[in-house]
Amino acid sequence: MEEGLTFKNSADETVLGNLINNIPIVNLPTLIRAAKVSPLIKDGRTIGPNDVTSSLTSSDNEKEKILAKEIKQKKTINNEPQSKSRINLSSKSDLLDINIISNSIAAKVTERTRKENIKKELEQRLNVITIENKKRQELIEKSEKVRSDWIQNKIESDKEIYKIAEEYIENEIRQDNKKLEKILNEKQRRLQKIALEAIVQRRKKFTSHYEKVCQSLKLEKNLVDCEEYNKNLKDLATDFEKLIQKIKSNNMGQPEILAAESLCSRIENLEAKLYNDISKRKQPTGTPDGVLLQKNCHNLESSQYSSHSPIQSTQRESSINTSDVPDSSEAPFLLISLETWNVYSGIITYFNDKVKALAPLENDPNMKKFLAACRRKINIPVAAICAVSPQHMQDKFDKLMSFILGSTKKQTATDVHVSEHPLAADYCIRYLAKKFIDVAGTEISSNSQAAFPFASIIIAIWNRIPDFGKMFIGQMYTESVFLVPFLFSRSNFLNDVHYKLAYGYYVTENASALEDFSAYNKRQAGIVRLFAAIMVSHGKRGDMIHPFPIENGWKWLSNLINIKPEMHDVIATIIVEFLQIAAFEMLSLYGKQFKKLLVLIQEKYLPKLNEIEDGKAASKGKLEQTLDLILKFNRIEKPQGVVPKDFW
Known part of the structure; x- marks a missing residue:
C-alpha cells in the first residue's frame, strides 16, 4: 500500500484544499503528528503511561524538530489554492507544501487582523473627531449666541444712549435758542430805545427849527417869498409825520434815524437859506455863502453819475480858490449840499423800497433753506475772485451772472434756481451787493490790491444789470455815509453812542457795546478803497461804458471838503485811502486843476481837521505826508494791482 493520501476525484481534492486553507496555523503541527501516528495506532492510548507513541524512534523525533524548524523559517506565502489532486503527508516535500499553505493562511489571517485593527482604530479616531467637532x-x-446677545444688548443700550444724547442736545439747543432769543430781544430793545431817544431828540430839533422858520417868515414876510417856504415847510412836516407813523408801527432802526436826521438837515438848510435870503434883501452887497466845486446831479434813471469835470470847462477852473470852503461859523448847518442830498435821497429811497419788498421772502420760514442755498451759490464764486488769469475772472463772472439771470438749468435735485420764487432774483442782486461791501470791510481793508479784481467784476455786472449798480451804491451809502458825502453834527446828538450809530458803527454780538474805533476805521478804509478802485478800473473786454467813472471821484472829493468836517480822523483816513488809489488817474486826467484841489485841501481843509485833538492823529499825519509827497515832491505812484484794460 502506498503511503500518503489519495483522492477519488477532483471534488474531494478541492474540498480538502479548502479545508486545509481554513485550518489555523497553530493547529498544523498537531495535525502533522496525528497523521504520522495514525497508521500505527490500532488500539490503545495516545497519551498517558500507556501511550503507543512512545515506540517512535528518536530519528522520527529529530525529523519532527527539523520540520517544525523549517515551518518557522518558511516565509513564502502562497495565496492560490492548491490544485494538486493528491497530497502526500508521508514525505518531507509534502510537509513543506503544507508549511507554505500554512504560512499563506497565517499571512492572510494576520493581514485581515491588521486591517480589522486599523479599521477599528480609524473608527475610534473618527468617533473621537466627530465628538470633538x-x-x-x-x-x-x-x-x-452669546456674541449675538451681547451685540443686541449693545445696540439697545446705544439706542438708549443716543436717545438720551439727542434729548440732551435738543434741550441744549432749546436753551441756547432761548438765550439767543433773549439776547436778540434785549439787543432789539436797546436798539429800539436808542433809536427812540434819537428820534425824540431829532423831533425836538426839527420842531425847534420849524418854529424858527415860521417865526422868521412872520417877521420878514415882506422880504421873502413866503409861499415857496410854506410849501417846503409843509412837505417837511408831512415827511416827518409819515416817519413818526412808521416808527409807531415798531419799524424803528438806523434807516429811520438817518431819515429823521436828513429831515433835520433839510429844515436846517431851509432855515439857512431863509436867513441868507433875508440877509441879501437887507444887505444887497453881502457876500454869498461858499460855492460848491461840483453842481451836477446824478442821473438815477441811467444809474450813472454825470458831472462836468474841470478839464471840460474853463469856467470851472476859475471857481477853485481858497474862498470856496465855507467857514464853519458862516454855514453851521451845511453838512450836505442840496444837490448831493437829492442824489442821496433818490438812491436810498430806491434801496429801502427794494429791501422792504424783499421782506416777505426773507421772513418766510419755508424759504430759509432756499435763501441759504442762494447765498451759497453767490459766496463761492465771490470768495474766489482774483486776477490770477483771464479765464479765472471770466469763470467767476459767468457763474454769478448765470445764476442771477437764471440762464442755467438745475444740475441736481437739490440745486436752486432763481425762477423758484418771484423775488429770488432781486434777493440775489441785493445779497451780491451786500457781499461785495462785506468783502471790502474785511479782505480789502487788509489788502488794498485785492480791491481791483472785485472792482472789475462789479463794473462788468453793473453794465449788464443796472439795478445791481443802484443796490450796490445804496448798500455802500448805508455802510459809509462819508461816501455820499453826508455828515452829522455831534451837537445834535445826546451822547457818543447815538452819534456813532448814525455813522454806522456796528453793535457787538451781545448788544453790550459798539465796535472799537480801530475796527470801524479799518472797515471804512476798505469800503473807500473799493469805491476808488471802481473809478479807476475796467470791466470786461468790449465794455464801452463805465458806469462809475473817475469824474465821480472829483465830485465826491470837492463836495466833502465843502462841508464842515466831522469824525475828523476817519475823514483823514478816507481821503488818504482815496488818494492812494485814485490820485494817479485824477492827475493824468485833470492835471494842474487836480493839484489846485489838493492845495485847497492842504491849506484850508486840513487845518479844520486839526482843530479838534481827538487823540487819534495818525491818519491826519498820514494825510499831511501824502499831500506833501504830491505837491512838494510831485510824487504820485500808480497803485499796484490794477486789472489792465481788456485783461479778460
Whole structure:
C-alpha cells in the first residue's frame, strides 16, 4: 500500500484544499503528528503511561524538530489554492507544501487582523473627531449666541444712549435758542430805545427849527417869498409825520434815524437859506455863502453819475480858490449840499423800497433753506475772485451772472434756481451787493490790491444789470455815509453812542457795546478803497461804458471838503485811502486843476481837521505826508494791482 493520501476525484481534492486553507496555523503541527501516528495506532492510548507513541524512534523525533524548524523559517506565502489532486503527508516535500499553505493562511489571517485593527482604530479616531467637532460646533454656536446677545444688548443700550444724547442736545439747543432769543430781544430793545431817544431828540430839533422858520417868515414876510417856504415847510412836516407813523408801527432802526436826521438837515438848510435870503434883501452887497466845486446831479434813471469835470470847462477852473470852503461859523448847518442830498435821497429811497419788498421772502420760514442755498451759490464764486488769469475772472463772472439771470438749468435735485420764487432774483442782486461791501470791510481793508479784481467784476455786472449798480451804491451809502458825502453834527446828538450809530458803527454780538474805533476805521478804509478802485478800473473786454467813472471821484472829493468836517480822523483816513488809489488817474486826467484841489485841501481843509485833538492823529499825519509827497515832491505812484484794460 502506498503511503500518503489519495483522492477519488477532483471534488474531494478541492474540498480538502479548502479545508486545509481554513485550518489555523497553530493547529498544523498537531495535525502533522496525528497523521504520522495514525497508521500505527490500532488500539490503545495516545497519551498517558500507556501511550503507543512512545515506540517512535528518536530519528522520527529529530525529523519532527527539523520540520517544525523549517515551518518557522518558511516565509513564502502562497495565496492560490492548491490544485494538486493528491497530497502526500508521508514525505518531507509534502510537509513543506503544507508549511507554505500554512504560512499563506497565517499571512492572510494576520493581514485581515491588521486591517480589522486599523479599521477599528480609524473608527475610534473618527468617533473621537466627530465628538470633538460636535463639541466644538456646540461651543461655537454657544459663543455666537452669546456674541449675538451681547451685540443686541449693545445696540439697545446705544439706542438708549443716543436717545438720551439727542434729548440732551435738543434741550441744549432749546436753551441756547432761548438765550439767543433773549439776547436778540434785549439787543432789539436797546436798539429800539436808542433809536427812540434819537428820534425824540431829532423831533425836538426839527420842531425847534420849524418854529424858527415860521417865526422868521412872520417877521420878514415882506422880504421873502413866503409861499415857496410854506410849501417846503409843509412837505417837511408831512415827511416827518409819515416817519413818526412808521416808527409807531415798531419799524424803528438806523434807516429811520438817518431819515429823521436828513429831515433835520433839510429844515436846517431851509432855515439857512431863509436867513441868507433875508440877509441879501437887507444887505444887497453881502457876500454869498461858499460855492460848491461840483453842481451836477446824478442821473438815477441811467444809474450813472454825470458831472462836468474841470478839464471840460474853463469856467470851472476859475471857481477853485481858497474862498470856496465855507467857514464853519458862516454855514453851521451845511453838512450836505442840496444837490448831493437829492442824489442821496433818490438812491436810498430806491434801496429801502427794494429791501422792504424783499421782506416777505426773507421772513418766510419755508424759504430759509432756499435763501441759504442762494447765498451759497453767490459766496463761492465771490470768495474766489482774483486776477490770477483771464479765464479765472471770466469763470467767476459767468457763474454769478448765470445764476442771477437764471440762464442755467438745475444740475441736481437739490440745486436752486432763481425762477423758484418771484423775488429770488432781486434777493440775489441785493445779497451780491451786500457781499461785495462785506468783502471790502474785511479782505480789502487788509489788502488794498485785492480791491481791483472785485472792482472789475462789479463794473462788468453793473453794465449788464443796472439795478445791481443802484443796490450796490445804496448798500455802500448805508455802510459809509462819508461816501455820499453826508455828515452829522455831534451837537445834535445826546451822547457818543447815538452819534456813532448814525455813522454806522456796528453793535457787538451781545448788544453790550459798539465796535472799537480801530475796527470801524479799518472797515471804512476798505469800503473807500473799493469805491476808488471802481473809478479807476475796467470791466470786461468790449465794455464801452463805465458806469462809475473817475469824474465821480472829483465830485465826491470837492463836495466833502465843502462841508464842515466831522469824525475828523476817519475823514483823514478816507481821503488818504482815496488818494492812494485814485490820485494817479485824477492827475493824468485833470492835471494842474487836480493839484489846485489838493492845495485847497492842504491849506484850508486840513487845518479844520486839526482843530479838534481827538487823540487819534495818525491818519491826519498820514494825510499831511501824502499831500506833501504830491505837491512838494510831485510824487504820485500808480497803485499796484490794477486789472489792465481788456485783461479778460
